Amino acid sequence: MLHQLLRLWLGRIAGYVVVGAGLVLLLHLPGGVYYEVAGQVEVGGQTIDQLTIAFSSDLFWSEVREFGNQVRNGSLPYHGPNSELSAPPEDFVPRLKTSWRNTLLLLGYSAGTGTVLGVLLGALYAVRSRIPRVLGLIAATLGLSLPDFLVVMAGQALSVWHWRKFDINLWQVVADPYTLKGMILPVLALAAFPMGYMARITGAALDEIMLEDYIRTARAKGLPEARIILAHAFKNAVPKVLAGLPSLVSFTLSSLVIVERLTVWPGMAGLIFTVPTRLPFGPSAGTWGDITPQVVSAACLIFLAFFVLLEGLAQTVRLLFRGIEGVAP
Amino acid sequence: MRRLFRNPPLVWSLLLALVLLVAMALPSVVDFGDYATVQKVRAPLAPGEDGFILGSDLAGRNLLPRVLVGMRLTLLVGLGVLLLRAVLALPLGLLAGWRGGWLARVVSATAAGASAVPTLIVVALVLRIFSSVLTLSRPVQYLIYAAALVLVGLPRLADQIANLAGSVKNMPHVEAALSLGATQWRIITRHLFPVIRGDLLAALAAELALVLVAMGHMAIFDASAVIGGVTMVQLEYGRHANVELVPELGAMMGLSKGLIRYYWWPAVVPAVALGLIIACFQLLADGLRRWWLRRA
Secondary structure, eight states, rough: OOOHHHHHHHHHHHHHHHHHHHHHHHTTTGGGEEEEEEEEEEEETTTEEEEEEEEEEHHHHHEEEEEHHHHTOOOOOOOTSSTTSSOEEOOHHHHHHHHHHHHHHHHHHHHHHHHHHHHHHHHEEEEEHHHHHOOOOOOHHHHHSOOOHHHHHHHHHHHHHHHHSSSOOOSSSOOOOOSSHHHHHHHHHHHHHHHHHHOOOHHHHHHHHHTTTHHHHHHHHOOOHIIIIIIHHHHHHHHHHHTHHHHHHHHHHHHHHHHHHHOOOOOOHHHHHHHSOOOSSSGTTTTOOOSOOHHHHHHHHHHHHHHHHHHHHHHHHHHHHTTTTOOOO | OOOHTOHHHHHHHHHHHHHHHHHHHHHHHSSSOOOOOOOOOSOOOOOOOOTTTTTTOOSSHHHHHHHHHHHHHHHHHHHHHHHHHHHHHHHHHHHHHHHHHHHHHHHHHHHHHHHHTTHHHHHHHHHHHHHHHOOOOOHHHHHHHHHHHHHHHHHHHOOOOHHHHHHHHSSSSHHHHHHHOOOOHHIIIIIIHHHHHHHHHHHHHHHHHHHHHHHHHHHHTGGGOOOOOOEEEOOGGOEEEEEEEOOHHHHHHHHHGGGTOOHHHHHHHHHHHHHHHHHHHHHHHHHHHHHHHHHH
């Protein structure tokens, strides 16, 4: 067991280092690009410089080194969209911390809500009555089948339509997201998959367990159905439910970026995808605008760390519980 | 037939598939007029306005036929990606499952590694960086887009097939064939493959749904515009937008999402169409799994 755990975490740390280093290098690639005057051309009677694109490895490595120094010093200087270039740069780290907290908050609410709802829906599979079973099946299928972007877009369209028709905003779509209302749509969209997934695996595990001899014995003894499900069947379904955690974490974190990008939630995704598009020449020479590659790299490294840590923890839980799988009550 | 009706996901998926097929055939049967030329409009028409059932897109083109044609193209691209994934993953997975050893360990480790990082997000990010630094030609963009979609899910599918093959290789009929001196190729094709083909079919249906979800995600990162090309249109109040030239659901959805608060339909209608296709294949996968489970 210890050997397996060690291999699991070493593999994840190695993967994090390789992918993280690759991303940092790629993100700083634009830093090495510069323009050279190759000659002059006449356009509409005016003589203008003809520029050619070139790449300097010295420039590129100096950008990477600068990022390394900034990480060591724990500060990420940047110029805000409205600040003068001559003014001293601001530190981005406080903004990064806020977005990190926002992402964790959204993830916690949605994964928690989805998992609890999913397990409850999955428990309906074990009920002998037909209607709860069908309801559970429909909810699980909907949760698994509807893609995250559809839930967000349909929700936004509904909110906009409702707003225009009745002047009531169902949830925050376009304005200040720092409210509970701004959280409803992202949580709805993010909780749908965990709900469907957990309902499916809980239901499948309970379906199997409800055919066991000890369940038949408990029923023969006249125990109430709720107690049979919760105290006998559910206890034994836990290892199987936990086995699905790694996939759940992986899907939810991938989905998180999509949902954050589509809604106005101020999390890490917005920072990750604000990749510099302005090249360092002309009037904007020496600046990358609002977000620098260093800031995007820091956001990427934090998000990757989230992903690797949570996925690794889920795999660890699965490994630890594998030992008690199939134990009778 | 009785068995079919006792499998609700399969019934629902077949009904949904029938509806989608009829819808996709409509543009070949019904004359929708010109729905390809970019019009000069101040604002797109809302659903039901001026005889446009689903409204018009940001370039004033009829949205209904564009979505129906877009469904065909999206499904075609999705099937192409699935085919490439399957062609690469099937031999690799079968061989890894049958042989075990280092090959199985490499396939399993690659799948675990790929699931331990948000691969598609990394790919989308890399695409954005490259397009910000270099001007990529259209064929190179196509190639990167297709390669990203094929490679992202490949290790997972290969691992899934390896697990399926691994669960069958110790069955008595395989051991009997082995003791009779059957070759490795014969065992894989005649004894392993037929046993797992039901599960494989269900896995491929689920994989197609995942490919389509990945295409939707790529569209959210503005990467799907490479399929059909883009042009810019001017709208009311000084707003402007990029619109796709060739109708593809991902591109339609991704390019219109920025103006959803003013005009919701050009983004939501393609998203619903893509969602319906995804739901159809998810249900089909679920139904097929139940079908083969009951048969077993």
